[in-house]
Amino acid sequence: MNIARADAKPxxxxxxxxxxxxxxxxxxxxGEGLSVQMAKDGRRILWAAHxxxxxxxxxxxxxxxxxxxxxxxxxxxxxxxxxxxLETCGDLMAxxxxxxxxxxxxAGFEMFDxxxxxxxxxxxxxxxxxxxxxxxxxxxxxxxEYVHLAAGARDFQPHDQKDDQFYRIVxxxxxxxxxxxxxxxxPGQRVGDNAPKIVxxxxxxxxxxxxxxxxxxxxxxxxxxxxxxxGGMFILDISDKSLPRVVSNWDNSPPYHGFxxxxxxxxxxxxxxxxxxxxxxxxxxxxxxxxxLDGRDERNPVPIATCPMPPVAEFKGRGGRFGAHNLHENVPxxxxxxxxxxxxxxxxxxxxxxxxxxxxxxxxxxxxxxxEAPRGSPVGSIQINxxxxxxxxxxxxxxxxxxxxxxxxxxx
Amino acid sequence: MAGDAPFAGVFPPGAAAGPFxxxxxxxxxxxxxxxxxTGFLGAGKTTLVKALLESEEGRNTAxxxxxxxxVGIDQALLAPAAEGKVALLGNGCLCCAVRSDLEETFxxxxxxxxxxxxxxxxxxxxxxxxxDDPMPVLQTFLGERSLAREYHVQxxxxxxxxxxxxxxxxxxxxxxxxxAIADRIVLSKADLASxxxxxxxxxxxxxxxxxxxxxxxxxxxxxPGFLLADSELPAPSALQADAPxxxxxxxxxxxxxDRPLPWRGLTAALGxxxxxxxxxxxxxxxxxxxxxxxxxxxxxxxxxLLHRPVELEAxxxxxxxxxxxxxxxxxGLTREPVEALFGAVAALSPx
Numbered sequence: 001m002n003i004a005r006a007d008a009k010p011x012x013x014x015x016x017x018x019x020x021x022x023x024x025x026x027x028x029x030x031g032e033g034l035s036v037q038m039a040k041d042g043r044r045i046l047w048a049a050h051x052x053x054x055x056x057x058x059x060x061x062x063x064x065x066x067x068x069x070x071x072x073x074x075x076x077x078x079x080x081x082x083x084x085x086l087e088t089c090g091d092l093m094a095x096x097x098x099x100x101x102x103x104x105x106x107a108g109f110e111m112f113d114x115x116x117x118x119x120x121x122x123x124x125x126x127x128x129x130x131x132x133x134x135x136x137x138x139x140x141x142x143x144x145e146y147v148h149l150a151a152g153a154r155d156f157q158p159h160d161q162k163d164d165q166f167y168r169i170v171x172x173x174x175x176x177x178x179x180x181x182x183x184x185x186x187p188g189q190r191v192g193d194n195a196p197k198i199v200x201x202x203x204x205x206x207x208x209x210x211x212x213x214x215x216x217x218x219x220x221x222x223x224x225x226x227x228x229x230x231g232g233m234f235i236l237d238i239s240d241k242s243l244p245r246v247v248s249n250w251d252n253s254p255p256y257h258g259f260x261x262x263x264x265x266x267x268x269x270x271x272x273x274x275x276x277x278x279x280x281x282x283x284x285x286x287x288x289x290x291x292x293l294d295g296r297d298e299r300n301p302v303p304i305a306t307c308p309m310p311p312v313a314e315f316k317g318r319g320g321r322f323g324a325h326n327l328h329e330n331v332p333x334x335x336x337x338x339x340x341x342x343x344x345x346x347x348x349x350x351x352x353x354x355x356x357x358x359x360x361x362x363x364x365x366x367x368x369x370x371x372e373a374p375r376g377s378p379v380g381s382i383q384i385n386x387x388x389x390x391x392x393x394x395x396x397x398x399x400x401x402x403x404x405x406x407x408x409x410x411x412x
Numbered sequence: 413m414a415g416d417a418p419f420a421g422v423f424p425p426g427a428a429a430g431p432f433x434x435x436x437x438x439x440x441x442x443x444x445x446x447x448x449x450t451g452f453l454g455a456g457k458t459t460l461v462k463a464l465l466e467s468e469e470g471r472n473t474a475x476x477x478x479x480x481x482x483v484g485i486d487q488a489l490l491a492p493a494a495e496g497k498v499a500l501l502g503n504g505c506l507c508c509a510v511r512s513d514l515e516e517t518f519x520x521x522x523x524x525x526x527x528x529x530x531x532x533x534x535x536x537x538x539x540x541x542x543x544d545d546p547m548p549v550l551q552t553f554l555g556e557r558s559l560a561r562e563y564h565v566q567x568x569x570x571x572x573x574x575x576x577x578x579x580x581x582x583x584x585x586x587x588x589x590x591x592a593i594a595d596r597i598v599l600s601k602a603d604l605a606s607x608x609x610x611x612x613x614x615x616x617x618x619x620x621x622x623x624x625x626x627x628x629x630x631x632x633x634x635x636p637g638f639l640l641a642d643s644e645l646p647a648p649s650a651l652q653a654d655a656p657x658x659x660x661x662x663x664x665x666x667x668x669x670d671r672p673l674p675w676r677g678l679t680a681a682l683g684x685x686x687x688x689x690x691x692x693x694x695x696x697x698x699x700x701x702x703x704x705x706x707x708x709x710x711x712x713x714x715x716x717l718l719h720r721p722v723e724l725e726a727x728x729x730x731x732x733x734x735x736x737x738x739x740x741x742x743x744g745l746t747r748e749p750v751e752a753l754f755g756a757v758a759a760l761s762p763x
Contacts, residue, residue: 015442
């Protein structure tokens with residue numbers, strides 16, 4: 001690993017106000033699970049998944065965002081696990097568990113009762129382990145009834161080990177007994193699925209054809225907006241959960257470098273916002289972008305713009321990754337900010353950036369926040385990983401390595 | 413203007429947007445604020461700017477000094493800046509000089525900031541030389557094709573020197589114009605003049621510009637907030653007296669409209685006015701209730717150039733949603749013909 005000094009570049013902040021920062025007790029390497037619970041006692045609790053062991057998740061009382069307080073911080077049972085993703089819905093929380101190697105356990109997702117945030121209580125577990133499975137990487141849980149997830153399975157043998165995770169739908173209406181009700185994978189992904197094998201990306205950019213974000217919104221409960229990494233994005237018809245069908249597929253790679261990550265539909269505007277994730281240090285997989293798609297006809301999404309990025313030459317040498325990753329996803333739960341004009345996105349060492357896409361043909365950056373390299377950063381730069389905005393417009397973003405939680409106000 | 417956005421008719425604008433784009437919290441939106449400092453040679457502009465840079469509130473300021481055609485006396489005070497070079501001043505501040513193209517300088521500053529080639533400044537203070545006509549400079553910041561997308565003129569600050577200010581105002585039309593169009597006025601060197609002289613200068617300034625907040629500088633400086641605050645329009649309730657036509661024909665007046673205006677009618681009236689009396693419209697600034705808009709629309713024009721309108725999220729005082737347009741004029745253009753023009757256009761416009 002390239003160890004650099006943390007004094008490379010000063011912080012840059014424009015039209016955000018930094019109002020809080022918490023290093024999360026020294027365990028500030030955070031994943032891509034951020035969710036706000038409106039607790040029954042009136043507190044707002046931010047639940048955050050850790051990027052890697054030893055910690056599982058941390059709950060932070062952000063009722064006063066200028067004075068965040070850790071409420072609880074939990075440990076993973078195994079060093080080979082990572083939680084990475086979680087979602088809350090009311091007093092229920094689902095936490096994803098992925099393992100380093102296929103075949104390891106526990107792998108799946110765990111359901112918690114968080115009605116007392118100080119004492120999250122495990123009430124159920126869904127096993128997604130298997131000889132070829134690393135468990136669950138990412139999940140979506142917004143309606144209190146179904147968890148949509150990117151997971152492997154005991155009975156799922158991919159042609160390529162990198163393709164171990166696919167789209168699964170699990171009924172958690174009885175959270176103590178989660179049950180799978182549907183699944184979909186890319187034809188040619190699974191041994192024995194009768195489709196020709198997937199044509200892989202060139203070896204240097206072959207990062208896997210597998211599921212990532214699995215977003216489902218109440219405006220279209222019959223649709224899943226599915227990021228499929230090297231497979232691009234899929235819109236699935238899930239009106240019959242037991243038999244998801246492809247409505248459309250948009251894939252920018254090659255010539256781009258795959259890893260399609262998040263699809264955010266803007267239902268009021270006939271638009272889709274799509275991110276790729278940068279997964280290679282020093283921007284070696286540049287450009288990883290935030291794309292704006294014309295979604296007027298869901299059968300034929302058309303890319304019309306990308307959000308402007310700061311010059312790669314200025315960022316690629318700062319250490320770690322530089323490029324797009326997560327978005328604020330308009331999660332349909334109380335306490336989550338909803339926006340179809342402003343898009344907030346994370347760019348690793350490019351920090352957090354906000355874009356005005358009111359004219360979707362000309363997205364404009366309206367704010368950015370690039371903190372200094374956090375103390376002890378192994379890559380010598382900030383690596384902003386995920387973002388969530390609460391209904392007060394308070395912005396929470398996290399460092400992937402060590403910096404913990406940054407709390408901001410939007411000032412634009 | 414409304415409805416000509418390129419996405420209109422293709423994609424719905426979204427809940428946070430109106431006919432003029434996303435509603436903004438403040439007139440500058442996300443743009444970089446620019447504070448224009450004008451004033452005659454020796455009025456103390458550089459001392460004032462230097463004090464701002466050294467203050468806590470003034471950190472992360474970029475200063476652009478317009479030295480076109482002027483001996484670079486101020487260089488010694490504001491650090492030497494060779495052509496095209498940016499000097500770092502500490503406190504996150506930087507300074508550069510314009511010797512030819514103002515627009516080019518501002519563009520370079522913006523791209524250098526994006527690239528990280530200069531410190532991430534939060535505002536620009538543009539110091540004009542004493543003899544500069546501020547009107548073309550203001551126009552440069554209004555044009556969409558020039559600097560209006562990146563920069564917003566937050567305030568025009570005029571310095572008047574108590575010792576020599578009255579003479580400058582008498583003898584120099586440029587000085588009068590600088591005072592007339594200012595959003596804020598600083599009286600410098602009051603300690604070098606008698607109280608009577610200061611009072612007489614203040615009275616002359618008020619005759620040219622009745623509404624702009626005025627402050628005396630102490631040891632060449634004023635509270636940083638006075639320079640950095642956003643410009644405010646006169647409170648709608650205060651019935652401001654028209655500034656009497658000055659000897660040079662400079663004047664100002666406010667038009668109020670209690671009912672929301674149709675955008676087409678408003679632009680028709682302003683357009684006609686610009687065509688007929690454009691050279692005499694030094695500044696038109698206002699908050700307008702436009703039919704079909706939730707928030708007030710910020711209108712800003714300099715001579716014949718009307719800035720792209722910005723809709724705000726909310727009225728400054730929600731109880732009063734009356735439109736008001738401030739006119740600062742030359743050539744003896746007074747309220748009556750302008751009011752009559754607006755009335756006639758309103759009568760012609762279909763309901």
